[in-house]
Amino acid sequence: MRNEIPFAGYLFYRYANEEKHGEIRNAEENGGFARELVQKHGFETLKYKNGVLPPDEEIETFVALRKAFPKLKIRIDPNAAWTVTTAVRVAKKLQDYDVEYFEDPVWGMRSMARVNAKTPGCCWLQI
Numbered sequence: 001m002r003n004e005i006p007f008a009g010y011l012f013y014r015y016a017n018e019e020k021h022g023e024i025r026n027a028e029e030n031g032g033f034a035r036e037l038v039q040k041h042g043f044e045t046l047k048y049k050n051g052v053l054p055p056d057e058e059i060e061t062f063v064a065l066r067k068a069f070p071k072l073k074i075r076i077d078p079n080a081a082w083t084v085t086t087a088v089r090v091a092k093k094l095q096d097y098d099v100e101y102f103e104d105p106v107w108g109m110r111s112m113a114r115v116n117a118k119t120p121g122c123c124w125l126q127i
């Protein structure tokens with residue numbers, strides 16, 4: 001039995017609601033939402049759901065999150081939207097930004113194995 005269970009704050013792109021609030025479409029808006037989650041709920045881990053925008057824009061968002069939250073664990077999950085080539089390129093560009101792990105960067109075990117072989121030192125998890 002545990003008295004506490006760690007949760008991750010989810011960062012994701014989304015449309016505005018009916019009152020035209022809450023849209024998240026770039027690094028600045030992701031950062032604002034992250035600050036809100038951390039301040040309101042005390043999250044020590046953030047999970048950046050991506051695979052939506054061009055990968056270079058999402059790299060910029062991750063770097064901005066890392067700079068804004070240097071002590072938090074930050075993981076990334078593009079929902080298997082990337083090719084092996086893209087996943088390897090992104091992993092190499094983010095190798096100095098302390099990614100906790102990449103979740104499902106590509107689809108399928110063979111592709112995951114190819115990415116893993118080309119990016120030693122990265123941590124990968126498929127759920």
Ligand SMILES: [Mg+2]
Pocket residue numbers: 077079103104127
């Ligand atoms: Mg996932």
